[in-house]
Amino acid sequence: MKSVQFSVASRREGDAAIIYPKGYLNNLSGENLVIECGIYIGKGITKIVVNFSETDLINSIGISMLLQIIEDLKNIKGTICCTNMSKLLRDTFEMLGLMQHMLVFPVESDALTYLKTGKL
Amino acid sequence: MPFNAIPAEDFLNREPELNYLKGLSKLKANALGGDVFLDGARGMGKTELQKQLYRILFWENNVVPFYYSFKTANLKGTYFAQDYFTGFVRQYISFVKKDPSIANNVAEPLQRLMPTISSLGLYWLIDCIEDFQGHVNKNDFYWQLVAAISAPVMAAQKMGKPVIVMLDDFDEAAHLYESSLGDAHGLISLFGESMRNRLCPHVITGSAGALEPIFTDHSLIGMTERMRLGPLPEDLAIALFRAHLTNLKITCAPGVQLEFLDLLRGNPFYIKNLAKAAWKMQKNVITEKDLIECYSFEVSDGETAFYWASVFSRYVKNPAQSKAMLKLLMHAIENGGIEDGKRLSMVSGLGEAETETLLNALTTSGIMRVKDAVLHDFIHCLYMKEIEGRNVSDAREKIEAKYIQEREESCFELVIPMSSNAELVVAKAVEQIGKNINLDAEFLNYLQLALIEVCINAIEHSGSYEKKVFLKFITRPDKLEIIVENSGRPFSLESIKEVPVEEKMRLGMKRGWGYKLVHKIMDSVKVERVNDRTRVILTKNIDNGS
Ligand SMILES: Nc1ncnc2c1ncn2[C@@H]1O[C@H](COP(=O)(O)OP(=O)(O)OP(=O)(O)O)[C@@H](O)[C@H]1O
């Protein structure tokens, strides 16, 4: 457990945005995540990849913020992909019934390939 | 009986106190003090200290010791006066002749001692005895008492040799009466004169709760200082227990640490009783587990139980009251004290007035205040028998189970402020605790999540002014138990509704998921309300097979 202070980094790759939440995903950092995605959606991006490789601890309030992003993307017929999730994170999403509302890939490049080619 | 003190070498850890008490008469002569109230938990050795002092002074011959125990005294004034007076005369002659048998022979009437007194040339004492007899013959209640109580002062003045007056369980003197109990208040204040005398230091014991009002009411407090008898340190407690075992020809199994003795908190009375219990139970070689078994015997049927039962019996008049008292005490133990108010009569099952009287008696006795695990176990045991109707062996088993389990458990406590990210401290702590007990690394991640959820729930929703979350981690070989407590708004598991994700998205309701996770992660989740606190108990069974 590293528990670094939370921060969000992001970059663009073609017509997709990739978001990197780092550290402890709680209410505050969840909000930052929503804001970060909101900026891309505002610019017309409909494909978002969230790479969780640097997220260590989470809580349910932080996770619930993801609902906001899922919903926003749904409204514009967009796609959300989650990648590099730890087993804990995957199980947690499963327990909360989130999995069916997102696409999950082992690593970021898999998600990007899918988004480009439409193939798994 | 002042002469049945234990051998000086067996009397542990009270040297400073003894030395101080030996010098009391000098202090008093110089008006620097000289009256001491010996304060200490029951069985801590107050009486024994007086007896040790007695023996030393007796043989040193510089100060005359006089010991009187109110515990067994008849408190009818005239009986008391007679007993106190003859007790003093016997002990005085005994001192002068250096013959303990005179003091010990309580059956011998004073008349028979007259020749001895004459031969010692103590003519003033003969006058004194005749004066006292005169008051008795005239049936003069008041003067009998005064003459008896002032006998030590009289002797000190006549001989110029200080007399140390040791009044054991002196609070009982508050109940001295003339012809029926409670008919004469304040007779205890007759001791004031004697206590103020420069030649007579007093060493007093008794329940602090009962003595404090006496001291303040009767301005006896002026020169009285409090000497506190604390517990024996851990190593000496063990040494004392081993010495008792040796006397009883019992040995300890190899490697036995006697850790269980910690429970007795260095109380010599409990230590002695436990050793005797081992003897009664015919143990030859004792193991840690035997100790627990002997202990459960002690608190259910042993001398410790007998002792506390007799203390209790002083405060109740009938079986109904005794049951009520048990319920109140059990209630106090379970709730860490007793709150005021009408609810208590619901607990006791008696009327409000009667409950109040009982409570007052218990408060004065000091029983309510003591944090004494042995007393608590005695109460618990009696409660199981009298109120729950369990049989003795069942009750004893319960007590034993508690300690057998406790031996194998370790416990960590943590308090966090209700501030942001404080839950991460908990996550960090539980990570290490988990490692200590070899918890599966993957499960540890889930456990962290569960705890974070419980803490956040407390922090976000309790509205507590105290702004603290109290956590306790108890690890046992077969399970991990985590207790999370906080003050503030009550909370129950029923209040958390299951809302599907779709619904949540639609309603924009994004909270209340936490406990869903907690339930999935832990084997059991319980929520209780204890006074103004919410207590969440999480347990996870540990599978030792894998
Ligand atoms: N310092 C000590 N070392 C060894 N044994 C002791 C010591 N003090 C007391 N004892 C023993 O412990 C037992 C209890 O002591 P004692 O009766 O003096 O306690 P107490 O404080 O007077 O109790 P109570 O409150 O019932 O009057 C006695 O058997 C006594 O001999």
Ligand SMILES: [Mg+2]
């Ligand atoms: Mg005593």
